[in-house]
Amino acid sequence: MxxxxxxxxxxxxxxxxxxxxxxxxxxxxxxDFIHDALPEVDFDQVTCESRLLNRWFGFPLFISSMTGGHREATPVNAIIAAFCERYNLPFGVGSQRIMLEDPSTRSSFSIVRKEAPSAFIAANIGGAQLAGGMDNGQVDMLTESIRADAIIVHLNPLQELRQKDGDRRFSGIREGIRSLVSDVQVPVIVKETGAGLSESVISQLIDCGVSAFDVAGAGGTSWGRVENIRNGAGDRHFTDDWGIPTVDCLLASRELVKDRCELIASGGIRDSVDVAKSLCLGAVMAATAQPVIKAIHEGGYDGLEAMFLQWEDDFRTILCLLGCERPSDLDMIHLRRVQGR
Ligand SMILES: Cc1cc2nc3c(=O)[nH]c(=O)nc-3n(C[C@H](O)[C@H](O)[C@H](O)COP(=O)(O)O)c2cc1C
Incomplete structure (x- = not known):
């Protein structure tokens, strides 16, 4: 390998x-949620249908970009794709950088379109690959291999700096994103990988024409920690805990994005309570990575489906107890700040 x-x-x-x-x-x-003892909505009336980038989905959950490019990735991607096809959920493949270097890895990505002919699938490329521009032929190759509905650009300077051979050059990424947006026909989504997108970063990238932002804030998987485990940096390095908490990312950018682009909440989304709070705080969808990979690791397709059905039932219960008929009804008015936290 x-x-x-x-x-x-x-x-x-x-x-x-x-x-x-x-x-x-x-x-x-x-x-905490503000309980509504008089919901005036029947449980059976509650729908989970949600809209992102002008498309309707079955539930407000994006399956975050994770894998591709090695042998074990193919069955994992096949499971995610079949699951997203069945439940009409959007998902992203893992970084496709490896396809540029080793075309034999292509099938671990292209499997997703075979398993999910009609699902919304996002391509994935690192910001570092865009610094200095990426040739259009390469972008076409990546998107055509999965017939992508969108391109996700991931920003991960923390992870790169903690990787022994990670990228060290970050200048030029913003202009690379600007030219990608003007060269491609599909929407461009920018995400972090767990250290969070600040208001300033989102503001700069709105100006570049980015359609949606996945804040991928701190509180879930720590990519500083993952790389520190790999590079033997010792038990606690300050970068284990570097990043902007997911909720702070949402609060900082919810006004900024209004009527201009869309916000996806991720980084530590671990249940439907987190999904619902994300929507109250301004996101149109939540996204999650680690629980998905863990469910597949422990129970394959069935494990992932069981987790999702639990989340779906819990989410409908939350909507009903807040007097909401649909996810887009969720708002800040449904939350109260808990004293002392
Ligand atoms: C196994 C694994 C592989 C990942 N690979 C990628 C990747 O290739 N590209 C990317 O944009 N994010 C990648 N991520 C980051 C996730 O998309 C996500 O932003 C991050 O893990 C935070 O979400 P979480 O707390 O739900 O795990 C990966 C995450 C996991 C768990």
Whole structure:
């Protein structure tokens, strides 16, 4: 297995079985729902249908970009794709950088379109690959291999700096994103990988024409920690806990994005309570990575489906108890700040 393939496999192993979490929390615990004893909505009336980038989905959950490029990735991607096809959920493949370096890895990505002919699938490329521009032929190759509905650009300077051979050059990424947006026909989504997007970063990238932002804030998987485990940096390095909590990312940008682009909440989304609070705080959808990979690791397709059905039932219960008929009814008025948290 080559270096990138080995790294990707380590990531899968550490995030499913290791202690790869943040010390700090997402911030969702700072809020509680305001119970509605008079909901005036029947449970059977409640719908989970949600809209993102002009498309309707079955539930407000994006399955975050995770894998591709090594042998174990193919069955995982096949499961995610079949599941998203069945429940009409959007998902992203893992970084496709490896396809540029080793075309033999293509099938671990293209499997997703075979398993999910009609699902919304996002391509994935690192910001570092865009610095200085990326040739259109390469972008076409990546998107056509999965007939992508959108392109996700991930920003992960923390992770790169903690990787022994990670990228060290970050200048030029913003202009690379600007030219990607003007060169491609599909929407561009920018995400972090768990350290969060600040208001300033989102503001700069709105100006570049980005359609949606996945804040991927701190409180869930810590990619500083994952790389510190891999590079033997010792038990606690300050970068284990570096990043902006997910809730702070949402609060900082909810006004900024209004009527201009859309916000996806991720980083530590671990149940339907987190999904619902995300929507109250301004996101149109939540996204999650680690619980998905863990459910597949422990129970395959059935494990993932069981987790989702639980989330769906819980989410409908939350909507009903807040007097909401649909996810887009969720708003800040449904939350109260918990004293002392
Ligand atoms: C096994 C694994 C592999 C990942 N690989 C990628 C990747 O290739 N590209 C990317 O944008 N994000 C990648 N991520 C980051 C996730 O998309 C997500 O932003 C991050 O893990 C925070 O979400 P979580 O707390 O729900 O895990 C990966 C996450 C996991 C768990």
């Amino acid at each position: 080559d270096e990138i393939g080995k790294r990707k496999k380590d990531h899968l192993d550490i995030t499913t079985t290791g202690d790869a979490g943040y010390g700090k929390t997402t911030g969702f615990e700072r809020y």
